[in-house]
Amino acid sequence: MKLTNEYLVNVLEQVKKRNPNEPEFIQAVTEVFVTLQPVIEQRPDLVASGVIERLVEPERQIIFRVPWIDDNGNVQVNRGFRVQFNSAIGPYKGGIRLHPSVNLSIIKFLGFEQTFKNSLTTLPMGGGKGGSDFDPKGKSDAEIMKFCQSFMTELYRHIGADLDVPAGDIGVGAREVGYFFGQYKRIRNEFTGVLTGKGLTYGGSLARKQATGYGLCYYTQEMLKANGKSFDGQTVVISGSGNVAIYACEKATELGAKVVTLSDSNGYIYDKDGIDLDAVKQIKEVERKRISEYLKYRPNAEYHEGSKGVWTVKCDIALPCATQNELDGEGALALASNGCYCVSEGANMPSTPEAISVYFDKKMLYGPAKAANAGGVATSGLEMTQNSMRLSWTFEEVDEKLHAIMVSIFKACDEYSKAYGMPGNYMAGANIAGFMKVAESMKAQGAV
Ligand code: NDP
Numbered sequence: 001m002k003l004t005n006e007y008l009v010n011v012l013e014q015v016k017k018r019n020p021n022e023p024e025f026i027q028a029v030t031e032v033f034v035t036l037q038p039v040i041e042q043r044p045d046l047v048a049s050g051v052i053e054r055l056v057e058p059e060r061q062i063i064f065r066v067p068w069i070d071d072n073g074n075v076q077v078n079r080g081f082r083v084q085f086n087s088a089i090g091p092y093k094g095g096i097r098l099h100p101s102v103n104l105s106i107i108k109f110l111g112f113e114q115t116f117k118n119s120l121t122t123l124p125m126g127g128g129k130g131g132s133d134f135d136p137k138g139k140s141d142a143e144i145m146k147f148c149q150s151f152m153t154e155l156y157r158h159i160g161a162d163l164d165v166p167a168g169d170i171g172v173g174a175r176e177v178g179y180f181f182g183q184y185k186r187i188r189n190e191f192t193g194v195l196t197g198k199g200l201t202y203g204g205s206l207a208r209k210q211a212t213g214y215g216l217c218y219y220t221q222e223m224l225k226a227n228g229k230s231f232d233g234q235t236v237v238i239s240g241s242g243n244v245a246i247y248a249c250e251k252a253t254e255l256g257a258k259v260v261t262l263s264d265s266n267g268y269i270y271d272k273d274g275i276d277l278d279a280v281k282q283i284k285e286v287e288r289k290r291i292s293e294y295l296k297y298r299p300n301a302e303y304h305e306g307s308k309g310v311w312t313v314k315c316d317i318a319l320p321c322a323t324q325n326e327l328d329g330e331g332a333l334a335l336a337s338n339g340c341y342c343v344s345e346g347a348n349m350p351s352t353p354e355a356i357s358v359y360f361d362k363k364m365l366y367g368p369a370k371a372a373n374a375g376g377v378a379t380s381g382l383e384m385t386q387n388s389m390r391l392s393w394t395f396e397e398v399d400e401k402l403h404a405i406m407v408s409i410f411k412a413c414d415e416y417s418k419a420y421g422m423p424g425n426y427m428a429g430a431n432i433a434g435f436m437k438v439a440e441s442m443k444a445q446g447a448v
Contacts, residue, residue, distance in 0.1 A: 215375015
């Protein structure tokens with residue numbers, strides 16, 4: 001699909017002019033605009049109320065210095081970000097990413113996507129995202145704590161349980177959320193649900209750790225079912241070996257699939273007998289080591305240098321769960337030529353525009369990130385609910401609610417894709433369904 005609607009072409013030109021060094025943000029906006037064309041043609045009222053121009057401009061962007069002292073006594077300086085993108089349907093909500101590649105473009109693309117994703121969950125959450133170019137790899141526990149405390153010493157003044165509720169993302173798991181929370185509580189002298197992904201002993205939700213990976217599989221299962229297929233007996237390729245990848249692997253295996261790969265930014269493992277998750281959890285969650293260590297547990301598995309090679313492994317279903325633009329046109333063609341018929345996204349924007357074109361050309365099933373990985377933030381929403389009630393639900397209760405939300409998200413994608421004449425295009429369905437709720441709310445609240 002091409003962007004031909006004159007109004008949207010002009011708004012996109014303005015976005016490009018205003019944000020010249022932000023390729024990821026422009027990529028995310030372009031993808032959404034292409035699929036919103038039929039809506040804009042039918043809804044001149046949304047054009048008149050300036051909803052689109054307002055949607056692409058964050059409500060607030062905060063950039064700050066994060067100084068901290070390393071184990072050798074040297075001062076280190078990182079850059080911190082929080083982009084509060086859209087609060088039309090609820091407080092800003094979105095994770096914090098710690099990775100050396102983090103810059104304003106990446107945080108803005110993530111915050112923009114988050115706005116639609118949160119809307120799809122059916123829960124009252126606006127869109128936001130934050131992070132830093134701090135690299136957690138190779139840092140001691142004391143250094144991680146000092147960084148997190150310094151980051152929160154600035155961030156605390158911009159967030160709150162009814163204002164902006166951060167969570168984890170790449171490089172931020174329960175340990176980092178704990179350090180952020182401790183520092184927030186100390187400075188504010190209050191115990192509130194200001195962060196999600198917290199430890200279970202101080203307000204965290206059961207099943208939050210599993211939620212993005214499990215949710216991805218629940219969504220994919222619905223998409224497969226609607227097209228006469230299932231996970232049962234299928235070979236699955238997964239990229240990444242972090243939080244999302246591990247729990248996608250666990251749930252896909254439980255649903256009868258055989259997962260044969262995981263990866264990191266150095267390379268990928270291939271285990272033809274199916275990934276041994278106990279070994280992976282020991283390596284990644286306990287020892288915090290590289291995925292290549294897997295061969296020590298399973299000497300018959302293979303390790304290959306280079307993360308992109310993972311897409312050349314023969315499979316039926318691919319679940320990219322590492323990072324943005326990890327799957328390009330070449331990778332998508334390799335998947336298709338090996339018989340892969342379904343790509344469903346655990347990571348945010350893992351497929352380049354060229355890869356997405358291949359999925360449509362080859363008539364593959366495509367589960368877009370905004371919908372397919374929304375289970376993480378949905379369960380964060382459930383954590384907020386439990387914190388507000390001062391109660392906690394059992395694992396089974398949370399998992400059941402997560403499952404119901406993912407089923408409803410797939411239903412919305414399916415229905416909106418059909419209503420706008422693009423049946424089976426779940427990317428368009430997700431974008432339009434997410435957009436409608438936010439757009440109606442923005443229009444109702446006036447030009448703010
Ligand atoms: P983790 O930090 O737990 O794991 C990230 C994984 O991806 C690691 O294996 C990492 O390898 C790999 N990776 C990161 N950057 C790159 C890169 N540039 N090239 C190749 N591999 C890379 O993060 P999560 O599992 O939490 O997040 C993964 C993706 O899922 C992200 O896109 C995130 O935004 C998205 N997501 C996460 C949610 C959550 O709840 N955690 C919710 C919704 C989406 P290495 O160790 O070598 O860096």
